[in-house]
Amino acid sequence: MSRLxxxxxxxxxxxxxWLLLNNGVSAALLVSxxxxxxxxxxxxxxxxxxxxxxxxxxxxxxxxGIVIHDIVIANLRMVVLILGPVxxxxxxxxxxxxxxxxxxxITLLASIISLxxxxxxxxxxxDRRSLLVHDLNVEDPDTAVxxxxxxxxxxxxxxxE
Amino acid sequence: xxxxxxxxxxxxxxxxxxxxxxxxxxxxxxxxxxxxxxxMYVNTLALLVLLGVWxxxxxxxxxxxxxxxxxxxxxxxxxxxxxxGRIVE
Amino acid sequence: xxxxxVSFFLLAGAGFALIGSIGLARMxxxxxxxxxxxxxxxLGVGGMLIASATHFSxxxxxxxxxxxxxxxxxxxxxxxxxxxxxxxxxxxGSFTEERRGGGxxxxxxxx
Numbered sequence: 402m403s404r405l406x407x408x409x410x411x412x413x414x415x416x417x418x419w420l421l422l423n424n425g426v427s428a429a430l431l432v433s434x435x436x437x438x439x440x441x442x443x444x445x446x447x448x449x450x451x452x453x454x455x456x457x458x459x460x461x462x463x464x465x466g467i468v469i470h471d472i473v474i475a476n477l478r479m480v481v482l483i484l485g486p487v488x489x490x491x492x493x494x495x496x497x498x499x500x501x502x503x504x505x506x507i508t509l510l511a512s513i514i515s516l517x518x519x520x521x522x523x524x525x526x527x528d529r530r531s532l533l534v535h536d537l538n539v540e541d542p543d544t545a546v547x548x549x550x551x552x553x554x555x556x557x558x559x560x561x562e
Numbered sequence: 563x564x565x566x567x568x569x570x571x572x573x574x575x576x577x578x579x580x581x582x583x584x585x586x587x588x589x590x591x592x593x594x595x596x597x598x599x600x601x602m603y604v605n606t607l608a609l610l611v612l613l614g615v616w617x618x619x620x621x622x623x624x625x626x627x628x629x630x631x632x633x634x635x636x637x638x639x640x641x642x643x644x645x646x647g648r649i650v651e
Numbered sequence: 652x653x654x655x656x657v658s659f660f661l662l663a664g665a666g667f668a669l670i671g672s673i674g675l676a677r678m679x680x681x682x683x684x685x686x687x688x689x690x691x692x693x694l695g696v697g698g699m700l701i702a703s704a705t706h707f708s709x710x711x712x713x714x715x716x717x718x719x720x721x722x723x724x725x726x727x728x729x730x731x732x733x734x735x736x737x738x739x740x741x742x743x744g745s746f747t748e749e750r751r752g753g754g755x756x757x758x759x760x761x762x
Contacts, residue, residue, distance in 0.1 A: 424716045476667065476694050483674040483687055492683050515729030516693070521685045522729070523736040535682045535736070564706070567658035571665035571699075578665075578672035578692075585675050585684075593739035594681055600731050601675055601688040604724065608668050608696045611717075612661065615706045623703070623716065630720055634727040641734035645741050 408446075412438040460559040467552065471517045479518040482538055493539040494523070497532045497546050501554065504529070506561045513553050520549070568616035575609045596640045603633025657706045664698030667691045681739050689732040697721050 419434040420426055482490065497514075501507050507529060511522040514534055524533040539545055582605060586598035607626045614622035674687020700717040707714035 418719065421716050421719045424714055472690070472694060476690055479674075479686070479690060480667075480670050483670055483678075483691070487677070487679055490683065492680075494682075511733060512726070512729035515689055515732050516725065518690050519686070521682070521689055521732055521736065523682070523685075523733070524740060535685065537683060537686050563654045563658050564661070567661045571661045574662075574665040574669045578669045581669075581672040581676040591681055591739060591742065593735050593742060594684065596738065597685065597688065597732075597735045598675060600735070601672060601692055604688070604692050604696055604728070605668055605672065607720070607724075608664060608692075608699045611696070611699045611703045611720075612665070615657065615661065615703050618706075620707060620714065623720075627720060630723055630727075634723075634731060637731040638734060641731075641738040644738040645734075 408442040411442050415441055456560045460556050464553070464556040464560065467556070468513055468517065471552075475518040479537075482519075490537060491539050492535065492537055493542065495534050495536055495539065495542045495545055497534055497549055499525075499530055499532050499554070501557060501561070503561050506557050507532075510554055510557055514549060517553075520545075564615065568612060571612055572609075572616070575605060575612060578605050579609070592644060596637060596644075599640075600633060600637040603629060603636070607633070653705060653709050657702045660698045660702035660705065664695045664700075664702060666695070667698060668695030671695060682736065685732055685736060689728050693724055693728045696724055 416434045416438040419437055420430060423430050499507060499510070501510060507525065511525065511532060514520050514522045514532070519537050521535045522532055523535050526532070534549070536542075536545055579602060582598050582602040586595050586602065589595055607630050610622045610626040610629065614620060614626070668691070671687040671691030671693075674691065675684050678684040678687065700721045704714055704717040
């Protein structure tokens with residue numbers, strides 16, 4: 402089983418993507434989808450240095466909820482910032498110390514920071530220990546850092562570690 | 563109703579694309595231009611989806627899919643070129 | 652009813668896309684300009700795709716491939732913003748290693 406399907410998570414994702422791309426489910430699509438889902442991971446095995454690890458689902462679902470909520474609600478606040486007077490903005494770089502170890506988790510953290518309004522991740526340090534973030538409107542740098550660490554990094558740690 | 567909403571949305575998207583074009587032409591930095599181009603790709607995708615809904619044809623969607631992928635790959639290639647001076651290593 | 656939902660999402664999507672582009676056009680420096688398009692425009696396209704999925708799901712059959720593009724965009728938008736900001740820092744000489752918070756994660760294994 403493990404030799405035929407070295408990456409089960411990727412196989413399932415490929416099958417779902419295939420069905421979505423074809424916009425429907427039929428016997429022919431399922432057969433071709435399964436062939437792809439088994440074949441592609443086998444052929445690309447050497448490009449994947451690590452296995453995709455299983456994650457804890459409950460905190461993952463909660464984090465997805467938080468992020469979608471933040472994207473929608475706080476984007477409305479972004480609108481006010483963008484359309485309001487430019488002189489009222491207090492843009493500033495803040496440095497967030499990263500305590501996550503897994504590269505994929507750090508990637509997720511950086512992406513979440515970029516997608517939630519007010520902040521864009523700009524650079525990850527060479528030792529993967531600090532993330533440079535540009536904040537559009539900083540009132541207090543320490544609270545901003547704490548907020549990101551509490552709200553996004555803690556759930557990510559629960560999911561992966 | 564969808565027809566009216568689509569017409570209004572089309573005007574808004576056209577203005578958005580013109581604003582992107584203005585930033586693309588004005589710069590000032592190369593990074594600004596790359597980013598303006600990236601935004602234009604995303605806005606064009608939105609415009610294609612909108613046209614698909616307006617005309618009731620699912621065919622526009624395929625074009626949107628291709629534009630989304632080309633846009634991302636193009637942005638990454640341009641940025642890598644700026645960072646390293648070459649794309650394939 | 653469906654018409655109202657589709658129209659709402661079309662207008663909301665176009666509105667967010669327009670506001671993101673306004674942000675790109677009127678903000679004073681490069682890093683403030685990054686904010687509008689990465690978030691508002693991505694959300695705008697998301698709204699547009701929800702409208703499309705609703706619209707094409709009302710007739711015979713459903714249409715879910717919009718989900719694919721939405722997910723693709725939400726994955727790629729932060730990555731391209733990150734890369735563009737890296738390129739901007741690289742070209743702008745004033746960003747020393749220290750100001751960047753110590754080095755660059757994409758450089759250590761290269762060259």
